[in-house]
Amino acid sequence: MSAFLEALSSHAFLQHALAAGALASIACGIVGSYVVVRRIGYLAGGVAHTVLGGMGIAYFLGKSPIGGALVAALLAAMIIGWVSLRFRRHEDTIIGALWAVGMAIGILFISRTPGYNVDLMSYLFGNILMVPREDLLLMAGLDGVIVALVLMFRKQFLAVCFDEEFARLRGVPVAVFYLGLLLMVALTVVILIQVVGLVLVLALLTLPAAIAGQYARSLAAMMAAAILLGIAFTSLGLALSFAPDLPAGATIVLLAGVAYLLSAAGRGLYLHLGGRRARTPPGKG
Amino acid sequence: MKPIIELTDVSFAYDIGPPALERVSLAVAEGEFLGLVGPNGGGKSTLLKLVLGLLEPGSGELRVAGGTPQAARRMVGYVPQYARFARDFPISVEETVLLGRLGTARLLGGYGPADREVARRAMAETEVLELRRRPLGTLSGGQVQRVLVARALACEPRILILDEPTANIDMRGETEIFDLFKLLNRRMTIVVVSHDVGFISRYVTRVACLNRTLLCHQPLPIGTEVIERLYGMPVQRIPHGDAREMETKP
Numbered sequence: 001m002s003a004f005l006e007a008l009s010s011h012a013f014l015q016h017a018l019a020a021g022a023l024a025s026i027a028c029g030i031v032g033s034y035v036v037v038r039r040i041g042y043l044a045g046g047v048a049h050t051v052l053g054g055m056g057i058a059y060f061l062g063k064s065p066i067g068g069a070l071v072a073a074l075l076a077a078m079i080i081g082w083v084s085l086r087f088r089r090h091e092d093t094i095i096g097a098l099w100a101v102g103m104a105i106g107i108l109f110i111s112r113t114p115g116y117n118v119d120l121m122s123y124l125f126g127n128i129l130m131v132p133r134e135d136l137l138l139m140a141g142l143d144g145v146i147v148a149l150v151l152m153f154r155k156q157f158l159a160v161c162f163d164e165e166f167a168r169l170r171g172v173p174v175a176v177f178y179l180g181l182l183l184m185v186a187l188t189v190v191i192l193i194q195v196v197g198l199v200l201v202l203a204l205l206t207l208p209a210a211i212a213g214q215y216a217r218s219l220a221a222m223m224a225a226a227i228l229l230g231i232a233f234t235s236l237g238l239a240l241s242f243a244p245d246l247p248a249g250a251t252i253v254l255l256a257g258v259a260y261l262l263s264a265a266g267r268g269l270y271l272h273l274g275g276r277r278a279r280t281p282p283g284k285g
Numbered sequence: 286m287k288p289i290i291e292l293t294d295v296s297f298a299y300d301i302g303p304p305a306l307e308r309v310s311l312a313v314a315e316g317e318f319l320g321l322v323g324p325n326g327g328g329k330s331t332l333l334k335l336v337l338g339l340l341e342p343g344s345g346e347l348r349v350a351g352g353t354p355q356a357a358r359r360m361v362g363y364v365p366q367y368a369r370f371a372r373d374f375p376i377s378v379e380e381t382v383l384l385g386r387l388g389t390a391r392l393l394g395g396y397g398p399a400d401r402e403v404a405r406r407a408m409a410e411t412e413v414l415e416l417r418r419r420p421l422g423t424l425s426g427g428q429v430q431r432v433l434v435a436r437a438l439a440c441e442p443r444i445l446i447l448d449e450p451t452a453n454i455d456m457r458g459e460t461e462i463f464d465l466f467k468l469l470n471r472r473m474t475i476v477v478v479s480h481d482v483g484f485i486s487r488y489v490t491r492v493a494c495l496n497r498t499l500l501c502h503q504p505l506p507i508g509t510e511v512i513e514r515l516y517g518m519p520v521q522r523i524p525h526g527d528a529r530e531m532e533t534k535p
Binding site: 039213 | 337338339359363365369370371373374375376377380381383384385387388390393394396420436
């Protein structure tokens, strides 16, 4: 750990890595909280994995893979959102198909790209130690878009997540905000690909928010706690992986996963031991 | 007087299954307190969803406040049959009630002072003001129901529509909440779906009995004889219907 701190002061790449972790945590904490309370983790996973198709095509055409990821993520969010609204009954089958097809397209295009073979692993599992300065700026910009959208439309997003039918009765265009939510998921996925790669996106998107949700009394508090947890996981994961030269993304995700299990188990024990407040069972029709 | 809700020969069927409603005609006058009773699957909730504009009638005509249900939504407060949301959703009582201001509050950012004042009054009226900072998930069933009524009142409605508002409440809570509805009826039209004819007949001005089609709508006062007829009717006419719905509570 002390070796990490020493290296941190002298190596810009480590400072970039810490900054990337923090920037990713902001998007994760906010959007992840919506994903957790609205229970759309599977849709978010679909968006994340479909993105490989866009990255592969961009790479094949000699364009920036992260630019391809951005276009593909927004496109995937629109398609998956439309599928979810239009074919609710077959939602999981269709999203599963998109998930796999997107990844297959990506792998095909990457394999057909002339020149040296790209490090496919870094798309799938990220490389937080290789985040260039421009990408940090892009991440900060995407964070800014997400924060601005949430500040402007927090009432509507809350209403759509909490009680969709009531939101519709109050004249809120539910479909628009549902798609907006998925577009924010798409932006977050692009930010996260840099840090943990698209396979592990789902973990960082949902775990900090899920832990925060076990304690938070409001959505805003849940978001704030999730951001802080995300920063803790990415920084600590980075530090732990540094000396033994472990993959940083996987270490971060593992740390978040262990923390979630401990939190859930501790909370279960607490409730079991009678620390629970008197509450009546949820209403049923 | 012009009715505020008017159904003329309204029929509706879901994609699968038999028709939920057949040729229902019903007019609710402004200021009425209408009790809607009938067996499970008799179409009570479907009728409410039509009035709210969440469903479109298959045939027939439906006017709310002289226009389409969608156009009238702003003046309707709705209390759903049961909490549709996850009980562990991180939201306070006050935030829940403020959702009733959506569509009236400004589009961007948070709520204004006027919205908070309307929400405060609604919470005071339903006696949940002291719970306003509590997370919704820590409340009892009766308290949640009062919060949902407060949310509907925060819409400042002309029509209040309630779908089995006391399904999860004990008898005392039921009396208290209907006393509140009686008070609210002085300034708004109320339509309440209930399974308990005997109980609501003490409060409502008229009872409509629905089992796919409108079996009766009886003006008050309801005599013992009429209540007995209401109880008996679904059992006699629909051999496969659910008669338990019509039983009074002990």
